[in-house]
Amino acid sequence: MSTPNDGTASTPAFRYTPQLANEIERSWQKYWVDNGTFNAPNPVGDLATDQPLPEDKLFVQDMFPYPSGAGLHVGHPLGYIATDVYARYNRMLGRNVLHTLGYDSFGLPAEQYAIQTGTHPRTTTMANIENMRRQLDALGLGHDRRRSVATTDPEFYRWTQWIFLQIYNSWFDGEQQKARPIDELIAQLEAGTRTTKDGSDYRELSDIGKQQAVDEFRLVYRSNSMVNWCPGLGTVLANEEVTSDGRSERGNFPVFRKNLSQWMMRITAYSDRLIDDLELLDWPEKVKSMQRNWIGRSRGAEVDFSALGRTIRVFTTRPDTLFGASYMVLAPEHELVDELVAAGTGSYEGVDKQWTYGAATPAEAVEAYRASIAAKSDIERQENKEKTGVFLGVHATNPVNGAQIPVFIADYVLTGYGTGAIMAVPAHDERDYEFATVFGLPIIEVVSGGDIGEAAWTGDGTLVNSANTQGLDINGLNKAEAIERTIAWLVAEGRGTEKIQYKLRDWLFARQRYWGEPFPVVYDEQGLAHALPDSMLPVELPEVADYQPVSFDPEDADSEPQPPLAKAKEWVEVELDLGDGPKTYFRDTNVMPQWAGSSWYQLRYVDPNNSEKFVDLENERYWTGPRFDGDCGGVDLYVGGVEHAVLHLLYARFWHKVLFDLGHVSSVEPYRRLYNQGYIQAYAYTDARGVYVPAEEVEEKDGKFFWQGEEVNQEYGKMGKSLKNAVAPDDICDNYGADTLRVYEMSMGPLDTSRPWATKDVVGAQRFLQRLWRLVVDEETGDVLTGDLPLTDEDNKQLHRTVEGVREDYANLRVNTVVAKLIEYVNYLTKTYPGAVPAAAVEPLIVMTAPVAPHIAEELWKRLGHTGTVTFVDFPTVDEKWLVDDEIELPVQINGKVRARVNVPADADQDTIIARALEEPNVAAHLEGKNLIKQIVVPGRMVNLVVK
Ligand code: ANZ
Numbered sequence: 001m002s003t004p005n006d007g008t009a010s011t012p013a014f015r016y017t018p019q020l021a022n023e024i025e026r027s028w029q030k031y032w033v034d035n036g037t038f039n040a041p042n043p044v045g046d047l048a049t050d051q052p053l054p055e056d057k058l059f060v061q062d063m064f065p066y067p068s069g070a071g072l073h074v075g076h077p078l079g080y081i082a083t084d085v086y087a088r089y090n091r092m093l094g095r096n097v098l099h100t101l102g103y104d105s106f107g108l109p110a111e112q113y114a115i116q117t118g119t120h121p122r123t124t125t126m127a128n129i130e131n132m133r134r135q136l137d138a139l140g141l142g143h144d145r146r147r148s149v150a151t152t153d154p155e156f157y158r159w160t161q162w163i164f165l166q167i168y169n170s171w172f173d174g175e176q177q178k179a180r181p182i183d184e185l186i187a188q189l190e191a192g193t194r195t196t197k198d199g200s201d202y203r204e205l206s207d208i209g210k211q212q213a214v215d216e217f218r219l220v221y222r223s224n225s226m227v228n229w230c231p232g233l234g235t236v237l238a239n240e241e242v243t244s245d246g247r248s249e250r251g252n253f254p255v256f257r258k259n260l261s262q263w264m265m266r267i268t269a270y271s272d273r274l275i276d277d278l279e280l281l282d283w284p285e286k287v288k289s290m291q292r293n294w295i296g297r298s299r300g301a302e303v304d305f306s307a308l309g310r311t312i313r314v315f316t317t318r319p320d321t322l323f324g325a326s327y328m329v330l331a332p333e334h335e336l337v338d339e340l341v342a343a344g345t346g347s348y349e350g351v352d353k354q355w356t357y358g359a360a361t362p363a364e365a366v367e368a369y370r371a372s373i374a375a376k377s378d379i380e381r382q383e384n385k386e387k388t389g390v391f392l393g394v395h396a397t398n399p400v401n402g403a404q405i406p407v408f409i410a411d412y413v414l415t416g417y418g419t420g421a422i423m424a425v426p427a428h429d430e431r432d433y434e435f436a437t438v439f440g441l442p443i444i445e446v447v448s449g450g451d452i453g454e455a456a457w458t459g460d461g462t463l464v465n466s467a468n469t470q471g472l473d474i475n476g477l478n479k480a481e482a483i484e485r486t487i488a489w490l491v492a493e494g495r496g497t498e499k500i501q502y503k504l505r506d507w508l509f510a511r512q513r514y515w516g517e518p519f520p521v522v523y524d525e526q527g528l529a530h531a532l533p534d535s536m537l538p539v540e541l542p543e544v545a546d547y548q549p550v551s552f553d554p555e556d557a558d559s560e561p562q563p564p565l566a567k568a569k570e571w572v573e574v575e576l577d578l579g580d581g582p583k584t585y586f587r588d589t590n591v592m593p594q595w596a597g598s599s600w601y602q603l604r605y606v607d608p609n610n611s612e613k614f615v616d617l618e619n620e621r622y623w624t625g626p627r628f629d630g631d632c633g634g635v636d637l638y639v640g641g642v643e644h645a646v647l648h649l650l651y652a653r654f655w656h657k658v659l660f661d662l663g664h665v666s667s668v669e670p671y672r673r674l675y676n677q678g679y680i681q682a683y684a685y686t687d688a689r690g691v692y693v694p695a696e697e698v699e700e701k702d703g704k705f706f707w708q709g710e711e712v713n714q715e716y717g718k719m720g721k722s723l724k725n726a727v728a729p730d731d732i733c734d735n736y737g738a739d740t741l742r743v744y745e746m747s748m749g750p751l752d753t754s755r756p757w758a759t760k761d762v763v764g765a766q767r768f769l770q771r772l773w774r775l776v777v778d779e780e781t782g783d784v785l786t787g788d789l790p791l792t793d794e795d796n797k798q799l800h801r802t803v804e805g806v807r808e809d810y811a812n813l814r815v816n817t818v819v820a821k822l823i824e825y826v827n828y829l830t831k832t833y834p835g836a837v838p839a840a841a842v843e844p845l846i847v848m849t850a851p852v853a854p855h856i857a858e859e860l861w862k863r864l865g866h867t868g869t870v871t872f873v874d875f876p877t878v879d880e881k882w883l884v885d886d887e888i889e890l891p892v893q894i895n896g897k898v899r900a901r902v903n904v905p906a907d908a909d910q911d912t913i914i915a916r917a918l919e920e921p922n923v924a925a926h927l928e929g930k931n932l933i934k935q936i937v938v939p940g941r942m943v944n945l946v947v948k
Contacts, residue, residue: 016773021737063640067128075680151597158538172269232554246375296503315418320482324446355391516591542571633667695725800882
């Protein structure tokens with residue numbers, strides 16, 4: 001790559017060339033490290049100092065990276081540079097600023113690599129971290145290095161395990177709406193003031209029974225849950241890893257839906273608080289609404305239908321439509337299905353063929369239907385497609401009117417949501433409408449206002465056909481009134497209750513992998529789980545012979561997962577004394593999901609070396625505690641991609657709330673303010689086979705693109721190694737300098753929008769910095785050019801206007817417009833002062849530039865005769881007096897048409913303004929030979945003349 005200014009012989013000796021930029025950058029980066037410039041002091045502990053702590057502080061954080069082997073491309077640091085700029089700006093306002101960066105270093109890629117090559121994931125991970133650190137350091141990010149963490153460090157994950165135990169040893173008190181220590185629950189159970197979940201008396205249970213009863217309350221529990229089990233790979237897969245025909249994306253093996261006992265976290269207990277506390281957060285509205293939808297709180301009713309002496313309970317958000325229910329559907333996995341089929345006639349005699357799934361009896365149809373959907377994920381089951389289902393040969397009674405309606409199973413009804421059974425109202429629900437159309441079921445209108453000839457009417461309207469002889473008449477009511485009235489009737493009759501339902505599911509918290517946090521839990525010989533005491537933490541990952549989970553015959557659906565840790569036999573079986581003498585225990589062979597470390601890492605930044613606590617409360621309160629009454633506290637600014645809107649940010653909020661309830665933190669929320677940055681995108685090119693070709697080798701001719709003579713196809717989107725369009729920050733730093741890269745990335749556009757990378761435009765940023773350099777340094781001699789000259793009024797106006805705008809822009813993360821304003825001011829000074837420039841005009845400029853281009857700013861600051869770093873120099877302030885415009889421009893209208901514009905002093909009186917207007921040649925021309933009959937001055941707006 002060549003640059004227009006690469007320091008050849010003709011280049012002046014003291015020009016700001018890439019070589020000089022690199023020298024300056026390396027020397028200041030060393031200075032910062034040697035002087036601990038960005039080390040932020042804590043109130044207490046090893047990072048405390050004897051200096052008084054600034055009251056005013058700021059905690060800025062980036063979503064930390066996974067240390068990938070591919071290293072960084074120029075898109076990655078966009079957010080990191082932005083937060084660095086913001087942090088640096090705030091230091092200049094006198095704030096104590098905490099900014100660091102850690103690594104989210106557990107995860108699958110290092111493990112996959114280990115499986116292929118036998119290299120320990122730790123080796124790969126450490127090497128990748130090393131490489132990323134080097135790349136990031138070259139950008140001049142002002143991080144407190146002492147606070148950097150890696151989630152894979154046993155000293156870090158010891159506390160992840162500790163937090164797991166805090167959650168494990170808690171239960172959620174529904175009345176107080178908060179987590180409480182499990183011991184307080186046990187005390188209540190023992191006193192008889194509370195019964196077990198199934199209503200029995202705890203005191204009468206056996207020891208094992210007692211433990212099981214307590215386990216059912218814990219915020220971490222074991223539960224049978226449906227998973228995608230892939231025997232061929234020996235692992236459970238996420239829905240996203242399963243193809244639409246029910247096979248593993250990797251390896252193309254069959255995947256089976258299987259019930260497995262797994263660790264779960266009871267995040268659903270916090271559903272209301274997670275929704276309600278969104279109000280406290282300064283987050284993008286889009287992210288808040290994504291969280292609301294994800295939690296999916298809906299108000300409705302549970303209604304009891306009956307069939308063959310059994311109660312089928314449904315959940316509905318539309319109890320007002322009960323009279324329109326023309327059939328019922330159970331999830332194929334519903335526990336009543338087999339019972340109902342067995343109790344029914346067992347025959348399909350006289351039943352419409354469409355309803356029988358081609359089977360001879362309901363029992364056979366159910367079996368065949370279940371087999372056909374076994375491999376489908378919930379998402380696929382809810383997809384829009386032709387509805388399928390099977391009639392159970394059974395009818396149910398509608399509780400409002402006694403109607404006998406057929407009962408089906410169908411995959412569009414999910415197990416695990418609501419009650420797993422629905423009443424179907426085809427006239428007013430889309431999915432039911434489609435199903436009823438396929439199966440020829442009645443469509444009964446009960447809400448008027450729509451045309452149900454083509455589709456369901458889901459809007460509001462007046463209720464019709466909705467009255468019974470037992471005192472329920474909702475005809476003529478609107479939806480809300482009808483819901484209210486129906487629920488009251490159901491409750492009075494004992495046929496239903498009001499119900500708030502959530503979409504949020506508990507968090508499946510176990511993975512059958514190697515490279516994750518081991519669980520701090522062991523099992524005794526009876527298989528009962530025991531939490532380890534804090535003194536046994538961390539439970540470190542053992543060495544294993546290979547990292548592959550035990551795999552099975554790909555078709556063997558009955559096999560059970562055996563994670564790689566199961567191979568570490570000596571680690572698994574241990575003798576421990578858990579308070580009742582040494583016994584043999586077995587360790588859990590699962591590991592935690594990758595979300596674990598990121599659910600609390602910000603708290604470790606606050607107190608990274610504390611060996612007594614995960615974070616000292618005093619340090620936590622200083623950095624993230626509430627600042628005023630009703631403030632939720634948390635990190636002041638969290639910057640990252642919108643792709644983490646739900647999972648990561650929901651898990652982090654959940655853990656934080658548990659820690660808050662237990663008194664370990666003073667803040668209610670982890671992240672007070674969230675900002676989603678856009679992405680740097682790039683062009684990518686594919687050849688005729690659709691294979692990516694190196695983007696930097698592609699040439700453009702007449703709007704077409706060619707690679708090695710062959711025409712290629714241009715696409716626009718992500719930047720990445722696999723797309724062969726990644727640009728490494730290292731190259732840009734080498735060829736232009738880190739400050740140039742920073743200025744370029746910051747000036748590409750507003751931070752929250754995506755922007756295309758264009759290496760050819762980088763030079764624009766470089767030229768700006770060269771002009772800045774030339775204001776201070778004589779390129780030929782290296783002498784400092786500034787002088788002790790007074791500022792003119794115009795200089796003051798330009799300066800203060802710039803300061804005002806730049807302050808506001810920095811404060812609002814609008815660094816692109818900061819750069820625009822700095823460029824304008826540099827251009828003004830360059831034009832105004834061909835020779836020596838007043839130091840008083842340049843010094844504030846250097847300070848204002850420092851957050852975006854810190855190395856050159858440090859260097860120029862030094863050359864202007866200052867010692868030490870510019871990091872903590874006060875940011876220039878605005879003198880209002882220079883902001884008022886002392887001249888204003890007014891349009892002059894004659895009979896309603898603008899004929900001229902005049903500049904007058906802002907405080908000029910009417911006569912002066914009229915006199916100035918009449919002097920204008922074009923005005924005089926239009927007045928010639930006419931009578932001026934009216935002259936009006938609208939202050940600050942215009943001059944109006946009327947002539948005849
Ligand atoms: C009757 C009805 C009539 C319904 C109507 C809707 C409209 P949200 O808002 O998402 O909570 N439903 C209930 N449980 C279900 C399950 N396990 N699988 C699939 N669908 C289920 O949706 C609640 C509605 O989704 C419920 O209200 C039920 O259909 C359906 F005009 O009941 B409704």
